[in-house]
Amino acid sequence: xxxxxxxxxxxxxxxxxxxxxxxxxxxxxxxxxxxxxxxxxxxxxxxxxxxxxxxxxxxxxxxxxxxxxxxxxxxxxxxxxxxxxxxxxxxxxxxxxxxxxxxxxxxxxxxxxxxxxxxxxxxxxxxxxxxxxxxxxxxxxxxxxxxxxxxxxxxxxxxxxxxxxxxxxxxxxxxxxxxxxxxxxxxxxxxxxxxxxxxxxxxxxxxxxxxxxxxxxxxxxxxxxxxxxxxxxxxxxxxxxxxxxxxxxxxxxxxxxxxxxxxxxxx
Amino acid sequence: xxxxxxxxxxxxxxxxxxxxxxxxxxxxxxxxxxxxxxxxxxxxxxxxxxxxxxxxxxxxxxxxxxxxxxxxxxxxxxxxxxxxxxxxxxxxxxxxxxxxxxxxxxxxxxxxxxxxxxxxxxxxxxxxxxxxxxxxxxxxxxxxxxxxxxxxxxxxxxxxxxxxxxxxxxxxxxxxxxxxxxxxxxxxxxxxxxxxxxxxxxxxxxxxxxxxxxxxxxxxxxxxxxxxxxxxxxxxxxxxxxxxxxxxxxxxxxxxxxxxxxxxxxxxxxxxxxxxxxxxxxxxxxxxxxxxxxxxxxxxxxxxxxxxxxxxxxxxxxxxxxxxxxxxxxxxxxx
Numbered sequence: 375x376x377x378x379x380x381x382x383x384x385x386x387x388x389x390x391x392x393x394x395x396x397x398x399x400x401x402x403x404x405x406x407x408x409x410x411x412x413x414x415x416x417x418x419x420x421x422x423x424x425x426x427x428x429x430x431x432x433x434x435x436x437x438x439x440x441x442x443x444x445x446x447x448x449x450x451x452x453x454x455x456x457x458x459x460x461x462x463x464x465x466x467x468x469x470x471x472x473x474x475x476x477x478x479x480x481x482x483x484x485x486x487x488x489x490x491x492x493x494x495x496x497x498x499x500x501x502x503x504x505x506x507x508x509x510x511x512x513x514x515x516x517x518x519x520x521x522x523x524x525x526x527x528x529x530x531x532x533x534x535x536x537x538x539x540x541x542x543x544x545x546x547x548x549x550x551x552x553x554x555x556x557x558x559x560x561x562x563x564x565x566x567x568x569x570x571x572x573x574x575x576x577x578x579x580x581x582x583x584x585x586x587x588x589x590x591x592x593x594x595x596x597x598x599x600x601x602x603x604x605x606x607x608x609x610x611x612x613x614x615x616x617x618x619x620x621x622x623x624x625x626x627x628x629x630x631x632x633x634x635x636x637x638x639x640x641x
Numbered sequence: 642x643x644x645x646x647x648x649x650x651x652x653x654x655x656x657x658x659x660x661x662x663x664x665x666x667x668x669x670x671x672x673x674x675x676x677x678x679x680x681x682x683x684x685x686x687x688x689x690x691x692x693x694x695x696x697x698x699x700x701x702x703x704x705x706x707x708x709x710x711x712x713x714x715x716x717x718x719x720x721x722x723x724x725x726x727x728x729x730x731x732x733x734x735x736x737x738x739x740x741x742x743x744x745x746x747x748x749x750x751x752x753x754x755x756x757x758x759x760x761x762x763x764x765x766x767x768x769x770x771x772x773x774x775x776x777x778x779x780x781x782x783x784x785x786x787x788x789x790x791x792x793x794x795x796x797x798x799x800x801x802x803x804x805x806x807x808x809x810x811x812x813x814x815x816x817x818x819x820x821x822x823x824x825x826x827x828x829x830x831x832x833x834x835x836x837x838x839x840x841x842x843x844x845x846x847x848x849x850x851x852x853x854x855x856x857x858x859x860x861x862x863x864x865x866x867x868x869x870x871x872x873x874x875x876x877x878x879x880x881x882x883x884x885x886x887x888x889x890x891x892x893x894x895x896x897x898x899x900x901x902x903x904x905x906x907x908x909x910x911x912x913x914x915x916x917x918x919x920x921x922x923x924x925x926x927x928x929x930x931x932x933x934x935x936x937x938x939x940x941x942x943x944x945x946x947x948x949x950x951x952x953x954x955x956x957x958x959x960x961x962x963x964x965x966x967x968x969x970x971x972x973x974x975x976x
Contacts, residue, residue, distance in 0.1 A: 424866045448872030455870075461725075461862035463917035472860050476872030481853065483920075528871070 375400045375564040376421070376451075376532050381430035383413075383420050390416045392588040393430070400531065400562035403555050405575035405596070407568075408585030409609050414568040415456060417585070418534045421566075422451055434532065448476035452528035454538040458517045460509040466520045467505040470495055473527030488527075495526040498553060500546070514541040522550060526557075533557070535567040539574070547571075551578040572626040576600055584608060600624040644915055648928035652707065655932040659703040659939050660695055664946060667691050676700075702832035705840070705896065706938040706952075707931035709829075710903055712844045712893040714930020715923050716886035717904030718911075719851045722858035722919055723879045724789055730905035731890040734796035734883070738803035739773025740766035740894040741825050745810045748817045748824070762824065763839060763895045770891030773799050778883070786876055789865070826951030827898030829938050836896040840889075847889035848927060854882055855920030862917065900953050902960025903930050909967055 376398040383391040391413050398404050406414045419425045421432050423439050432439040434450045442450075452473070460469060473495070474488040484492075496502045499519040509517055518541045525533060533554065539547040555578050557563045569575040575582060576596035584592040584599050586608045592599050602615045605626065612629035661672045671687060675695040678685035685692070716731035724733065732738070743765040752761060774796075781787050781795035807825075811818045857878055861868045865875050890904075907930040908922060915921055934952075937959065941952040 419866070422870050424869050443872075444869055444874050445872035448870060451870075453867075453870045455867055457864075459864070461917065463912070464859070464862070468859070468918070469863075472863065472871060475857075475860050478856070480857075483856065 375435060376566070377433040377436075378417075378421065379431045379433065381417070381420060381432065382428040383416055383425055384428050385416075385425075389428075390588050391420060394585075394588070394590055396566075396583060396590065396593075398532075398564040398566055400564050401558050402581065403558045403565040403567065403579050405567055405569050405579030405582045406585060407570075407572055407575050407582060407599075408591075412585040413588040414585055415536055416588075418453065418536050418566065418568060421534060422447055422453055445476050448528060448530065450530055451532040451534060452525035452530035454522050454525045454533070454535045456536040456540070458514055458521060458541055460517055460520070462508075462510045464509055465506055466496065466501060466509055466512065466516075466523075467492060469509055469520055470505075470523045470527050473524040476528060476530075491529065492523075492527050495523040496520075498526055499523045500549060515543060515546055518542060519546065519550070531561075531563055533563050533565045535565070535569075537568055537570060540570065547574060554578070572600060572605070573623070576623040576626070597624050600626060644921060644925055645928075648925045648932070652928045652932050655935045656700075656703055656707060659706070659935040660699045662939055662943065663694075663699060665694055667695055671695070672699075697833075701834045701837060702829050702938070703935055705832045705836050706829050706934045708837065708840055708844055709893045709897045709900065710907075710934025710937075711848070711927040711931035712840070712889045713900065713904040713934070714907040715848055715851055715927040716890045716893075717930075718908035718919065718923050718926045719854075719858070719882050719886040720904070721908055722854075722861060723882050724793060725862060725864070726793065727909065728905070729793075731886060731893075732800070732899070732901075732904065733793065734777040734887065735773030735799040735803060736770040736887055736890045737894055737899045738800040738807070739776075740770035740891065741899060742803040742807045742810075743769025743772075744824050744898075745807045745817075745821045748821050749810050749814045763836070767891050767895035769803075770894050771888065773803055774883070774887040774891070778880075787879070789879075823951060824898050825953075827900040827953035828941070828949065828951055829897060830949060832896075840892040840896050843892035844889045847885040848923075850885040851882060852920075852923045854878065855918070855923055858882070858919035858923075859917070898951075898953065900934070900956055902956045902964070903934055906960045906964050906967070907933060910963070913967065 378394055378396040381391050381394045382389065394417055406417065408414055416425060420427060439447055470492040471484050471488060474484055474491065478484065493502065493505065496505050499522050501516065501519045501523055504512060504516060509520060512520065518538065522538055535554065539550050542550060551574065554565055554567065558565050579596055582594065582596045582599040583590050591608065592604060597617070600615050602613065605613050614627045614629045616625040616627060657669060657672055661667060661669050671691055672695055674685040674687060675692055677683055679696055713731055720729040720731055720733055721727060744762045747762045747765045777792065777795040777799045778787060781792040811821050857873055860871055860873050861875065861878065869875050908926045911922055911926045911929055915925060937955045938952055940955050941950045944950050
């Protein structure tokens, strides 16, 4: 579905992506992890070509994104950006309806079908109750769910999420990630999500791509990638990875001040 | 829709009232009768003088003020929309100062001022406005893209260049200083149907183009990147909207001089009442801007009658305090 081939991206003379290759199949949730500045956001932006590539290619269903119009790209790929800034004065529903843009002709206005899809999207992210509220009056987490609903309203088979759960409380983090995984399973969406929380990423991703210095340095199942020594090396931080059959997946705990040290590593 | 109908109704009322008020006052009934007569609805049978005052003198002036006000207001909304900047107005890229410089050159140069019915000042001002905007746009373009902030800065630079050249001309040619200043401050004094025919071919199509972009302008308010990811061709949209609004503004400045504050304040005032939806904002701003300028012109020609106050003075005098009021309640300004 989504095939990234040897992608190189530079900001000026600074190379930010140095040859990233990644394939995402329909129905698959891929977590993009790595320290700040490792190139996760740039990779997500480069996929929709809002930053130009120096080398490489991105294929969607076999066709290069560089030969697609903005509208075609938006019908294939929906993006949930990191920023939760929204223009003042618009209601949540109006923002979500903007997700229908790639399906509307220049002169067309949103019809009943678009309103149904927008309402359904708001409902999916648990935001139906503030459809009519102004987005500048919503909390950060509520706004983040509105932006996610906007991406869902695009009905695009590829979903890119850039820290889409960063502003959510743990309850909403879980429900959003469950929703994303369900969309992947039921609708065969291909999902790439940059997530800082390694434990959460490990719980919901089928595959994990660990980035560092503009490259993917490790790729595989979360329990393979989440290795204590590897994380210590890539993040430059002391962590303990707890593994236990009672746990939903590997649990990554910061190893400072002897807190985690008190817990024996289970295997 | 109610807001649109209401502002359209207000516009029509303003046109009729504006036409009726003046030194020789035909009554409201007579104005309506003359209008219906000329529109071929029914014979008025009024004295030729009344007909002449209404149809040849008053109405062209009132309608011109209406069209110029509408143009400045919807162009202001368009500029604010594509630049996502609450301080944007239709003069942002140098339309006013470019027109001012070109008009000043005509006043100073030893050339005949009239070419047929249209004044050479009008033609030059139009050319100057278009040239200034094009210069700003081309200067700001790098490698096929025109970054928003660079464009604003290029517009500011082109404007100040033109303003300084105009000031120099005014100082160097003392005998023309007053006529240049009067032109710069704007006036509907020598209005006639010919000015209407000059501005309409730009103002009407541009109004339609900007209005049709309402939904896309809403999406652009997210930010350039998100709009692009939703399938909007941001560069093309911006170029088309700026081109349409700038041509219309150039024509408005050419026929009426530099009238400030309408393009800045009217869209904000409408936004304050109706919210940020550009599908409503553009047409309602046009109608409100038209009515506002007709009323300002009414003040311009009656306050110190038989003399005239430059209309730019009136709009700024009313506009500036209102704008300060808006700034004070910034939380509710929708930008």
